[in-house]
Amino acid sequence: MTITITAFERSPDGGKGLARDTRVRWALEEVGQPYEVRLLSYRAMKEPAHLALQPFGQIPTYEEGDLVLFETGAIVLHIAERYVGLLPRNANARARAITWMFAAVNTVEPPILDLGSARLQETSMPWYEDRLSLVEDRVRKRLRQLSLRLGGTEWLDGAFSAGDLMMASVLLRARVSDLLDEFPNLAAYLTRAEARPAYKRAFAAQLAINAPEGSAN
Numbered sequence: 402m403t404i405t406i407t408a409f410e411r412s413p414d415g416g417k418g419l420a421r422d423t424r425v426r427w428a429l430e431e432v433g434q435p436y437e438v439r440l441l442s443y444r445a446m447k448e449p450a451h452l453a454l455q456p457f458g459q460i461p462t463y464e465e466g467d468l469v470l471f472e473t474g475a476i477v478l479h480i481a482e483r484y485v486g487l488l489p490r491n492a493n494a495r496a497r498a499i500t501w502m503f504a505a506v507n508t509v510e511p512p513i514l515d516l517g518s519a520r521l522q523e524t525s526m527p528w529y530e531d532r533l534s535l536v537e538d539r540v541r542k543r544l545r546q547l548s549l550r551l552g553g554t555e556w557l558d559g560a561f562s563a564g565d566l567m568m569a570s571v572l573l574r575a576r577v578s579d580l581l582d583e584f585p586n587l588a589a590y591l592t593r594a595e596a597r598p599a600y601k602r603a604f605a606a607q608l609a610i611n612a613p614e615g616s617a618n
C-alpha cells in the first residue's frame with residue numbers, strides 16, 4: 402500500500418531538516434518503506450482539503466490506504482509498530498522505548514520550541530533579554546537531566562529505537578541555539594544519530610526540495 406506524507410513546498414529552515422516531515426521520512430527509511438510526498442504551500446495547509454487530514458493546518462500528515470494520521474509522535478509510533486526495526490520485541494523494552502518517544506515530544510521539546518519562538522518573535526520586546534535567559538535555563542535544565550540519564554551510553558535504552566529517533570529529532574532544534582554544546586554527550590548522541598544511513602537519506606530527500614537554488618548537491 403502506498404504511503405504518502407505531506408511536507409512544506411518550501412521549508413522555512415531552507416533544508417536544515419528541522420521541519421517535522423524529516424522525522425517521518427527518517428522512520429520510514431529506518432524500516433525500509435518507500436513513500437511519496439505531497440508538497441503543500443502554506444496557504445494550501447490552511448485550506449479545507451488539508452484541514453480534513455490535519456485539523457491544525459500543519460505538516461506532516463501520513464496516509465496509507467484508508468488510514469490518515471497526524472502528529473509526528475503518533476505517525477512514528479504507527480510506523481514503528483507496523484514495521485520491524487524501530488521497537489524491541491521484548492514487551493517491557495518496547496514500552497520503555499515508547500516512553501522515550503513521549504518524553505521527547507512532551508517533556509524535552511516544549512522548552513526547546515519556546516526558545517525558538519522567543520528568538521524568532523520576541524526580540525523587539527522590552528523584556529526580551531530577561532525572558533530569554535529564563536527560557537534558556539529551562540532548556541538547560543532538561544538537557545542536563547537528559548545528559549545525566551544518557552551518561553556514556555550509545556542510545557537511551559539499549560539498541561537504537563523510535564525513542565532515540567524522536568529524541569534526536571527534538572535535539573536538532575536545540576543545536577541551533579548552541580545550548581547543546583554545553584552537554585558533550587548529547588552533542589555526540591546527536592552526531593551518532595545523524596550518521597545513521599537512514600537519517601542521511603531522509604535529510605537528503607528534504608534538502609533536495611528545500612535547499613536554496615544551486616546549493617544542494
Ligand SMILES: N[C@@H](CCC(=O)N[C@@H](CS)C(=O)NCC(=O)O)C(=O)O
Nearest residue numbers: 420421458459460461471472473474
Ligand atoms: N505536534 C505537531 C507539530 C506539527 C508542526 O508544528 N508542524 C509545523 C512544521 S514542522 C507546521 O506545520 N507549521 C506551520 C503552522 O503551524 O502553521 C507534530 O509533531 O506533528
